[in-house]
Amino acid sequence: MTVGDILDVVAAAAPEIRAGLPGRRTKIDDENVSGERQLAADVWADQLLGDRLGAIDGVGQYASEERETVESVGDGYLVAVDPLDGSSNLKSNNPMGTVVGIYDDDLPTTGRSLVAAAYVLYGPITTMVVAREDDVTEYVIEDGERRDVGVVELPAEPTVYGFGGRVPDWPPAVADYVADVESELKLRYGGAMIADVSQVLTYGGIFAYPMLQSRPAGKLRLLFEGAPIAYIVEAAGGGSSDGTQSLLDVEATAVHQRTPVFVGNTDLIDRLEAAL
Numbered sequence: 001m002t003v004g005d006i007l008d009v010v011a012a013a014a015p016e017i018r019a020g021l022p023g024r025r026t027k028i029d030d031e032n033v034s035g036e037r038q039l040a041a042d043v044w045a046d047q048l049l050g051d052r053l054g055a056i057d058g059v060g061q062y063a064s065e066e067r068e069t070v071e072s073v074g075d076g077y078l079v080a081v082d083p084l085d086g087s088s089n090l091k092s093n094n095p096m097g098t099v100v101g102i103y104d105d106d107l108p109t110t111g112r113s114l115v116a117a118a119y120v121l122y123g124p125i126t127t128m129v130v131a132r133e134d135d136v137t138e139y140v141i142e143d144g145e146r147r148d149v150g151v152v153e154l155p156a157e158p159t160v161y162g163f164g165g166r167v168p169d170w171p172p173a174v175a176d177y178v179a180d181v182e183s184e185l186k187l188r189y190g191g192a193m194i195a196d197v198s199q200v201l202t203y204g205g206i207f208a209y210p211m212l213q214s215r216p217a218g219k220l221r222l223l224f225e226g227a228p229i230a231y232i233v234e235a236a237g238g239g240s241s242d243g244t245q246s247l248l249d250v251e252a253t254a255v256h257q258r259t260p261v262f263v264g265n266t267d268l269i270d271r272l273e274a275a276l
Ligand code: FDP
Pocket: 084, 085, 086, 087, 088, 089, 164, 165, 191, 192, 193, 194, 209, 219, 220, 225
């Protein structure tokens, strides 16, 4: 039952997180462990989720993109959270999300230790997508309760693509790949991984935050973002890659390790790996 309890707590926290955003759009003086200036909303969502998830019987550790160290809170699963993914979208009032990975191992580990992964999308409506044992379900969150609105399956025919990072900073092989797929797909990039991945899950296609010439490991965090999203997309019938292998197979050596992220329809991921 613990996995279900964790997901219920995340769903119950979502309306509270959303309701607290309007007054927390400003940056504070602190940086997170990855050197990024935090918003008041990042810190607040992290505190709220840490308190709630840490109190669940059966949760052993709480790890957050916003905290340097993993907190020990009892015995059981390790819950890794990106409390507000894409929070730089808050200033311009564009969508953001919360990402949750439930691991049955200590960090650092691989995505193969995930027993479930989920995200909340704070869009025009608040939705939650949960992957568990190859089953991916979308919920609408109303009054903190999850209402099942159907199975999520990646459409067989891809239509959208969205790649992060500045184009002149992409390695030539990434630029060539994008030049190739942009004749087949239409650009959809909003700047929050969760919202951009949701477009791929809905319409088919590929989302990436690739390796950059200035930043060979890319921007996104493997254990908080890359692996949970790969778990969801693969369970929905798609593929994932760090450029050479499934994101679920990448061995982490540090809790806050970064990785290039490519997720989407398997043929697009195969072509990407061949191009790199
Ligand atoms: P943000 O910095 O706003 O939290 O997780 C990092 C992330 O957003 C992703 O959600 C998003 O895909 C990416 O960074 C956006 O980065 P760019 O601003 O470089 O496009």
